[in-house]
Amino acid sequence: MAETNQREATIRDVARLAGCGIATVSRVLNESGPVSDTSRRLVVDAARELGFEFSDVGRSLRNAVTRTIGCVVPSINNPVYAAAVQGIQTVARANGHQLLLSCTGYDLDEEYAAVKTLIGKRVDALILTMSDIKASRAVELLHNRKLKHCLLFNHMPGIPQRSAVDNCSAGFRVGLAFAEAGHDRVGYIALRLAQSDRAQQRFEGLSAFCQTTGLEAPALLEIEEQSRNLDQRLSAFLIANPAVTGLFVSNDLLAIAIIGALRRLGLSVPGDLSIVGFDGIEFGQMLQPTLATIATDPHAMGQASAYMVLSSILRRPATDTLAASADFEFRPGGSLGRPPSKDALAKKLQLLRQLSPAHASF
Amino acid sequence: MAETNQREATIRDVARLAGCGIATVSRVLNESGPVSDTSRRLVVDAARELGFEFSDVGRSLRNAVTRTIGCVVPSINNPVYAAAVQGIQTVARANGHQLLLSCTGYDLDEEYAAVKTLIGKRVDALILTMSDIKASRAVELLHNRKLKHCLLFNHMPGIPQRSAVDNCSAGFRVGLAFAEAGHDRVGYIALRLAQSDRAQQRFEGLSAFCQTTGLEAPALLEIEEQSRNLDQRLSAFLIANPAVTGLFVSNDLLAIAIIGALRRLGLSVPGDLSIVGFDGIEFGQMLQPTLATIATDPHAMGQASAYMVLSSILRRPATDTLAASADFEFRPGGSLGRPPSKDALAKKLQLLRQLSPAHASF
DNA sequence: GATGGATATGGAAACGTTTCCATAGTTAAA
DNA sequence: TTTAACTATGGAAACGTTTCCATATCCATC
Numbered sequence: 001m002a003e004t005n006q007r008e009a010t011i012r013d014v015a016r017l018a019g020c021g022i023a024t025v026s027r028v029l030n031e032s033g034p035v036s037d038t039s040r041r042l043v044v045d046a047a048r049e050l051g052f053e054f055s056d057v058g059r060s061l062r063n064a065v066t067r068t069i070g071c072v073v074p075s076i077n078n079p080v081y082a083a084a085v086q087g088i089q090t091v092a093r094a095n096g097h098q099l100l101l102s103c104t105g106y107d108l109d110e111e112y113a114a115v116k117t118l119i120g121k122r123v124d125a126l127i128l129t130m131s132d133i134k135a136s137r138a139v140e141l142l143h144n145r146k147l148k149h150c151l152l153f154n155h156m157p158g159i160p161q162r163s164a165v166d167n168c169s170a171g172f173r174v175g176l177a178f179a180e181a182g183h184d185r186v187g188y189i190a191l192r193l194a195q196s197d198r199a200q201q202r203f204e205g206l207s208a209f210c211q212t213t214g215l216e217a218p219a220l221l222e223i224e225e226q227s228r229n230l231d232q233r234l235s236a237f238l239i240a241n242p243a244v245t246g247l248f249v250s251n252d253l254l255a256i257a258i259i260g261a262l263r264r265l266g267l268s269v270p271g272d273l274s275i276v277g278f279d280g281i282e283f284g285q286m287l288q289p290t291l292a293t294i295a296t297d298p299h300a301m302g303q304a305s306a307y308m309v310l311s312s313i314l315r316r317p318a319t320d321t322l323a324a325s326a327d328f329e330f331r332p333g334g335s336l337g338r339p340p341s342k343d344a345l346a347k348k349l350q351l352l353r354q355l356s357p358a359h360a361s362f
Numbered sequence: 363m364a365e366t367n368q369r370e371a372t373i374r375d376v377a378r379l380a381g382c383g384i385a386t387v388s389r390v391l392n393e394s395g396p397v398s399d400t401s402r403r404l405v406v407d408a409a410r411e412l413g414f415e416f417s418d419v420g421r422s423l424r425n426a427v428t429r430t431i432g433c434v435v436p437s438i439n440n441p442v443y444a445a446a447v448q449g450i451q452t453v454a455r456a457n458g459h460q461l462l463l464s465c466t467g468y469d470l471d472e473e474y475a476a477v478k479t480l481i482g483k484r485v486d487a488l489i490l491t492m493s494d495i496k497a498s499r500a501v502e503l504l505h506n507r508k509l510k511h512c513l514l515f516n517h518m519p520g521i522p523q524r525s526a527v528d529n530c531s532a533g534f535r536v537g538l539a540f541a542e543a544g545h546d547r548v549g550y551i552a553l554r555l556a557q558s559d560r561a562q563q564r565f566e567g568l569s570a571f572c573q574t575t576g577l578e579a580p581a582l583l584e585i586e587e588q589s590r591n592l593d594q595r596l597s598a599f600l601i602a603n604p605a606v607t608g609l610f611v612s613n614d615l616l617a618i619a620i621i622g623a624l625r626r627l628g629l630s631v632p633g634d635l636s637i638v639g640f641d642g643i644e645f646g647q648m649l650q651p652t653l654a655t656i657a658t659d660p661h662a663m664g665q666a667s668a669y670m671v672l673s674s675i676l677r678r679p680a681t682d683t684l685a686a687s688a689d690f691e692f693r694p695g696g697s698l699g700r701p702p703s704k705d706a707l708a709k710k711l712q713l714l715r716q717l718s719p720a721h722a723s724f
Numbered sequence: 725g726a727t728g729g730a731t732a733t734g735g736a737a738a739c740g741t742t743t744c745c746a747t748a749g750t751t752a753a754a
Numbered sequence: 755t756t757t758a759a760c761t762a763t764g765g766a767a768a769c770g771t772t773t774c775c776a777t778a779t780c781c782a783t784c
Contacts, residue, residue: 007426008484008507051506051507053478053481053482054482055482055484056482056483056484057419057422057423057428057483057484058423060419061419061420061423064369066419068462068483075448076438076444076447076448077441077444077445077448079439079441079444082438082439082441082444083439085438085463086437086438086439086465089463089464089465090465093464098462098464098479098480098483099462099463099464100430100460100461100462100463101447101451101461101462101463102451102455102460102461103448103451103452116415117460118460119415120415120416120417120418121418121419121430121460122370122417122418122419144413145370145413256645256648257648259648260648263650283618283645283648286618286619286621286622286645286649287648287649288625288650
């Protein structure tokens with residue numbers, strides 16, 4: 001650990017050493033006005049000698065601009081958000097802005113606190129991903145205050161966004177994929193459904209598909225915590241819904257965990273059950289079988305949202321080549337196959353039922 | 363997009379509305395001095411009415427403290443760095459600090475620029491992961507300037523760090539694992555070896571093991587870009603080193619890609635070749651076979667580094683329960699098995715050689 | 725009734741910038 | 755030589771805080 005922080009050199013120190021006024025220093029170092037060659041040399045030398053670096057805090061105070069954008073996401077352990085943040089960061093940096101990051105862990109109060117803090121930090125803009133936008137008090141904070149902001153992954157009527165896939169349509173599309181493969185009874189699995197508007201919308205889309213095509217409504221399994229009793233919960237769910245042959249899982253991360261759980265339960269994918277995920281993370285393609293999913297482009301979405309807020313901050317037409325960032329497409333994969341014969345699955349489930357008590361014990 | 367930013371309310375506005383001086387407003391809202399009940403009420407009401415929030419930029423200027431820590435990592439698309447950043451963020455937040463994040467894309471110049479910018483932003487501390495610490499000009503910037511900082515994942519004699527695994531020992535350990543499984547000729551695969559001190563150290567460790575046990579030095583394959591000609595490069599490498607039966611890959615992400623490439627080349631893991639990765643990312647455990655690797659705890663390492671810098675900033679004994687964050691351990695996995703019979707592998711490689719021209723064409 | 729010590733309050737300075745404005749110096753034109 | 759126009763320069767104000775210090779008010783004590 002370095003010793004105690006000594007005072008950083010200020011523009012005044014440079015001026016003193018160069019033997020001129022601070023205005024001249026500013027003009028030289030910012031190339032913002034006429035200066036004689038001699039002054040320039042004096043100032044540049046003095047600045048180098050002192051290792052001078054402008055303080056953005058003084059600058060921000062004076063300019064009423066921090067060149068900083070705030071970013072609130074649930075977590076960057078999920079590669080989807082990581083990619084989005086990476087996209088934001090890249091664009092922000094390219095435009096001379098820094099990124100103030102807050103991860104809220106899917107917690108409403110943390111979201112609120114984060115937004116409040118970032119407002120205090122006087123970020124120039126805010127890019128937000130809320131776990132449940134409808135329930136969020138955080139957005140109220142922004143409503144009166146006219147801070148530039150936009151949503152990422154979320155939808156909300158009054159609030160600008162540029163980069164959220166239409167989860168409902170995507171859910172519908174998944175229903176179609178299942179139907180095309182011959183499944184007539186599907187289930188939906190989500191993590192903390194109540195706290196995720198996106199998970200809800202995906203479910204709605206799937207349900208809508210079932211309804212319009214006359215299929216039975218999807219069975220629903222909500223997981224509270226991605227914990228160890230996943231196997232048990234899943235097993236119970238399958239036993240309770242023996243007709244289900246296709247599972248739509250609210251995101252790829254969870255889908256991969258579900259595939260692992262199924263494997264531990266002695267069920268194969270897609271032999272016994274078909275799985276479709278959501279997001280299109282790279283890892284899905286490295287599994288065997290590959291994960292069928294809804295492919296999205298979170299990196300581009302992050303970039304698009306950054307472009308959006310930046311172009312409004314910078315007051316220049318955004319160089320925006322990213323019109324289609326929020327599109328999605330169904331990506332086929334080995335995890336979605338034809339449904340098994342009723343008998344085959346029934347037999348496996350029977351086996352599972354017998355094992356069930358054993359599972360319940362841990 | 364919200365309309366034009368109107369001026370935020372200042373402490374002066376609150377004072378005016380409450381009919382008192384700004385000192386009183388500060389005392390009330392910060393609970394930092396004696397105030398009468400009437401003043402308190404007046405001020406609180408006025409602040410609420412205006413939606414007042416202290417400006418951290420004014421505050422930072424006055425206090426010479428920004429309550430912000432800077433973090434420089436190569437990328438958060440790699441789950442290892444994502445976890446570390448997440449760890450830093452959590453600890454920072456819990457201690458009232460915000461995180462200014464810069465991803466540098468393994469680029470030395472970007473690293474330099476990032477550090478410079480963050481110094482300008484007057485972060486209270488800096489947590490750095492450099493791609494190649496020895497070659498880094500960025501650390502020089504910190505040397506004279508006594509800004510608190512620490513390294514994450516990197517080692518460097520003069521610079522404090524708290525959270526970097528001993529890559530060399532880990533590499534040695536991997537050598538041991540291969541030897542125990544019966545391999546006597548191993549290879550090492552790294553991405554941009556020249557730009558990653560960590561990849562180099564891991565290689566050194568493996569080489570050291572080979573040397574001390576009298577094995578032949580590991581064959582080395584360096585990949586420049588994780589691009590599509592990976593298959594081709596890999597195939598050429600295997601043909602050139604037909605005795606190699608075990609591959610140590612410099613990180614899990616790349617290891618997973620390599621496994622995919624091997625599969626495309628018609629080689630099986632661990633049937634034909636054994637693989638050991640590095641990092642211990644979760645996904646490795648979801649593959650089949652599971653990935654043998656060096657398991658580390660990047661989240662804890664991030665936390666530890668944040669504790670380290672924060673405890674020095676805050677001048678209070680850090681609540682540090684994370685003594686062992688930089689430990690590693692070898693995690694066995696299905697990707698490391700016994701070496702195949704010489705004949706079997708030779709036959710496959712023969713096949714590969716015949717295919718080779720075809721591969722070279724795309 | 726004057727003095728003294730609390731207690732509450734507001735003015736003002738300082739933090740590090742940028743930029744407006746006034747001034748000093750220099751050259752060109754009258 | 756005087757005036758005009760321009761260039762280079764530095765002083766000073768403002769941005770939003772916190773905190774020191776001085777002052778004003780009040781109550782208790784002598």
